[in-house]
Amino acid sequence: MNIVKESFACGSVSRRLFLRSTPAETQRRLGGINENDLSPDVVLSTSNRKNCAKNLRLYRPAPTTSEDEISKAAVLVPLCMYKGELGFLYTLRSTKLNTNKGQVSFPGGMYDKTDNNLEETAMRETYEELRIPREKIDIWTSGNPMGRNRVSVLPVLAYLGEIEPNELQLNTDEVEEAFVLTLHQLCDPSNCRFTQFRDSYTLPTYLAAKHRVWGLTAAITHVIMKALVPNVYKHKLAYVQPIHKTKSSTKSTTLSVP
Numbered sequence: 001m002n003i004v005k006e007s008f009a010c011g012s013v014s015r016r017l018f019l020r021s022t023p024a025e026t027q028r029r030l031g032g033i034n035e036n037d038l039s040p041d042v043v044l045s046t047s048n049r050k051n052c053a054k055n056l057r058l059y060r061p062a063p064t065t066s067e068d069e070i071s072k073a074a075v076l077v078p079l080c081m082y083k084g085e086l087g088f089l090y091t092l093r094s095t096k097l098n099t100n101k102g103q104v105s106f107p108g109g110m111y112d113k114t115d116n117n118l119e120e121t122a123m124r125e126t127y128e129e130l131r132i133p134r135e136k137i138d139i140w141t142s143g144n145p146m147g148r149n150r151v152s153v154l155p156v157l158a159y160l161g162e163i164e165p166n167e168l169q170l171n172t173d174e175v176e177e178a179f180v181l182t183l184h185q186l187c188d189p190s191n192c193r194f195t196q197f198r199d200s201y202t203l204p205t206y207l208a209a210k211h212r213v214w215g216l217t218a219a220i221t222h223v224i225m226k227a228l229v230p231n232v233y234k235h236k237l238a239y240v241q242p243i244h245k246t247k248s249s250t251k252s253t254t255l256s257v258p
Contacts, residue, residue: 037232038183043086053141055227060144074118074154075108076126077224080163080180087182089163091129092211094176104213122156130178131169136160143223147216155220181208186225192235202237
């Protein structure tokens with residue numbers, strides 16, 4: 001069961017976006033960066049793998065509740081080779097699902113008591129959704145748990161080797177489509193946006209594919225990219241102050257931008 005629902009990142013249904021995805025003006029074009037840093041030889045090297053694991057451990061989201069009050073889940077963040085380039089494999093949630101249908105996610109789901117650990121949860125769910133066997137999944141490292149709404153989601157970074165999304169055996173009850181966003185696409189500032197929420201936080205958004213990547217899935221992508229290719233990935237989240245009520249009406253709002 002795929003549970004990478006955007007509600008984890010966006011909070012309750014009553015919490016609404018007040019700013020559409022806005023270009024991040026601080027980005028630099030790839031032309032000014034050494035793109036060799038995105039080559040498989042560099043990214044997949046032993047030294048970069050170690051650095052990535054170290055960098056991921058440095059990111060510690062603020063806890064939202066006590067550990068014994070939350071449910072646990074895990075997602076696989078599948079690094080793969082696709083048409084000669086490295087990228088991440090994403091899924092589109094099936095329209096048959098009751099919640100968050102048609103949204104982009106990573107393969108993953110809720111922890112089951114039969115799982116030895118959360119990494120096993122991520123691998124089990126990946127097989128259930130995409131029929132990718134465990135022996136093909138080379139786990140690199142896990143990040144620190146992320147999430148909201150009393151669900152803690154562990155991102156598990158793994159390398160899958162060569163992947164052709166159109167040839168995967170999708171579980172159509174859960175997955176509508178699988179697709180890859182390359183590291184080049186994710187590093188290109190023209191594809192990077194951010195979304196601002198009413199309660200004062202921002203999340204990254206990516207528009208490189210025909211499906212928008214946002215919410216928790218985008219947040220995990222952002223953290224992984226910063227750990228994996230920090231010399232190339234320069235996306236920064238712009239911050240806009242939250243909406244404040246005006247004196248004239250409790251229903252009116254005003255946007256204050258620093």
